[in-house]
Amino acid sequence: MSERSDLQGRHIVLGLTGGIACYKSAEFVRLLTKAGATVQVVMTEAAEAFITPVTMQALSGRSVVTSQWDAREPNNMAHINLGREADAVIVAPASADFIAKLAQGRADELLSLLCLARPRERCPLLVAPAMNREMWSHPATQRNVATLSADGARILGPGCGDQACGEVGDGRMLEPAELLEDLIAFFQPKLLAGRRLLITAGPTFEPIDPVRGITNHSSGKMGFALARAAAEAGADVTLVAGPVHLPTPRGVKRVNVMTASQMYDAVVPNAAAHEVFIATAAVADWRPASLSEHKIKKEGKKVAPTFELTENPDILAAVAALPKPPYCVGFAAESENLLEHARAKLIRKRIPLIIGNLGPATFGRDDNALLVVDAQAHHALPADGQPTDKLTLARALIQELAQRLQAVQA
Ligand code: C5P
Numbered sequence: 001m002s003e004r005s006d007l008q009g010r011h012i013v014l015g016l017t018g019g020i021a022c023y024k025s026a027e028f029v030r031l032l033t034k035a036g037a038t039v040q041v042v043m044t045e046a047a048e049a050f051i052t053p054v055t056m057q058a059l060s061g062r063s064v065v066t067s068q069w070d071a072r073e074p075n076n077m078a079h080i081n082l083g084r085e086a087d088a089v090i091v092a093p094a095s096a097d098f099i100a101k102l103a104q105g106r107a108d109e110l111l112s113l114l115c116l117a118r119p120r121e122r123c124p125l126l127v128a129p130a131m132n133r134e135m136w137s138h139p140a141t142q143r144n145v146a147t148l149s150a151d152g153a154r155i156l157g158p159g160c161g162d163q164a165c166g167e168v169g170d171g172r173m174l175e176p177a178e179l180l181e182d183l184i185a186f187f188q189p190k191l192l193a194g195r196r197l198l199i200t201a202g203p204t205f206e207p208i209d210p211v212r213g214i215t216n217h218s219s220g221k222m223g224f225a226l227a228r229a230a231a232e233a234g235a236d237v238t239l240v241a242g243p244v245h246l247p248t249p250r251g252v253k254r255v256n257v258m259t260a261s262q263m264y265d266a267v268v269p270n271a272a273a274h275e276v277f278i279a280t281a282a283v284a285d286w287r288p289a290s291l292s293e294h295k296i297k298k299e300g301k302k303v304a305p306t307f308e309l310t311e312n313p314d315i316l317a318a319v320a321a322l323p324k325p326p327y328c329v330g331f332a333a334e335s336e337n338l339l340e341h342a343r344a345k346l347i348r349k350r351i352p353l354i355i356g357n358l359g360p361a362t363f364g365r366d367d368n369a370l371l372v373v374d375a376q377a378h379h380a381l382p383a384d385g386q387p388t389d390k391l392t393l394a395r396a397l398i399q400e401l402a403q404r405l406q407a408v409q410a
Pocket of ligand 1: 200260279280281282283284285312313314315316317329330331332333345
């Protein structure tokens with residue numbers, strides 16, 4: 001997603017402190033600039049032991065600032081100017097020592113000084129810890145991190161896994177792509193803060209025998225984009241996914257299923273605990289009535305085998321029929337007469353909102369054009385009907401959903 005311009009017009013101060021994860025910050029600068037941000041790198045003396053300002057200057061296209069006594073600033077107040085210009089300060093990597101310093105409000109070099117001096121109400125501080133697992137779990141570090149959070153800083157990660165010291169555990173800095181996703185999410189309006197959303201995505205796979213089955217071309221991209229957009233908007237998201245090879249959006253709980261029956265079991269008993277259910281999955285309407293225990297062999301057969309099919313349960317209709325259903329949103333993938341078919345489905349499944357799209361034109365693609373249909377009205381999304389990337393569409397849909405939820409509850 002780094003080729004998108006999600007950070008267009010944002011100015012980010014990226015602070016590096018002493019840690020081997022500085023090598024990841026080089027890649028992070030590339031991702032930030034590709035996403036449209038301008039990046040001003042600030043390095044502590046310890047960071048310079050791990051990566052050179054030359055590298056960071058080349059990648060950011062700006063001179064790196066390393067000293068509070070940098071006389072290039074006309075007013076000689078780098079610590080004030082840097083914070084005033086920034087939309088956010090992100091310290092990545094943040095060492096245990098630097099976190100301790102921030103927690104205490106100390107300011108004996110440029111980076112801690114500018115973190116303290118920045119206008120807090122409009123320039124947030126994000127901190128990506130990077131350290132050995134013993135250092136991370138030490139009560140002093142945990143105390144400092146809690147203090148930093150209470151003071152309004154956003155802590156990103158840390159991740160878990162192999163560490164440069166040879167140990168395995170919590171304390172790794174998040175990967176550059178994860179930091180980017182978290183930063184982009186941070187800037188999104190929190191329209192669904194605290195809401196619980198359940199989303200289905202992808203195809204289902206209905207086995208015929210141990211090696212074959214019935215499935216469809218759904219890629220899961222629209223459902224995954226919706227899960228990401230909802231999580232960015234502050235929702236607590238559970239994504240029930242059919243067999244797709246897509247990365248789980250940050251902060252989303254994922255439940256993998258294979259068949260329609262498994263999807264039904266993962267969704268229906270849990271749906272009432274959610275405020276919204278969005279059914280983007282392309283659920284197979286039929287499954288083989290019986291499953292062959294062994295592979296059906298071709299040898300010795302004169303005629304092709306035939307299968308009896310049985311109908312799968314309708315997950316969306318079942319959720320909508322619950323005594324206290326969540327707000328249900330369906331998808332209608334059609335090949336013609338989009339409005340007519342979508343409206344018919346809305347009525348048949350007794351749901352308040354359905355999103356129509358042309359199946360053959362969208363399956364597997366990164367962009368789509370939608371028709372938003374309720375009982376009274378319909379409109380195109382985007383308004384000009386031109387295909388747009390699925391994450392942009394998902395964010396627009398989440399915005400619309402937030403408005404509808406407010407109206408329902410008003
Ligand atoms: O009836 P049809 O499959 O065209 O309806 C599509 C909508 O219903 C989608 O939102 C889809 O996720 C949902 N659906 C479902 N369970 C099924 C079939 C469809 O939840 N068995």
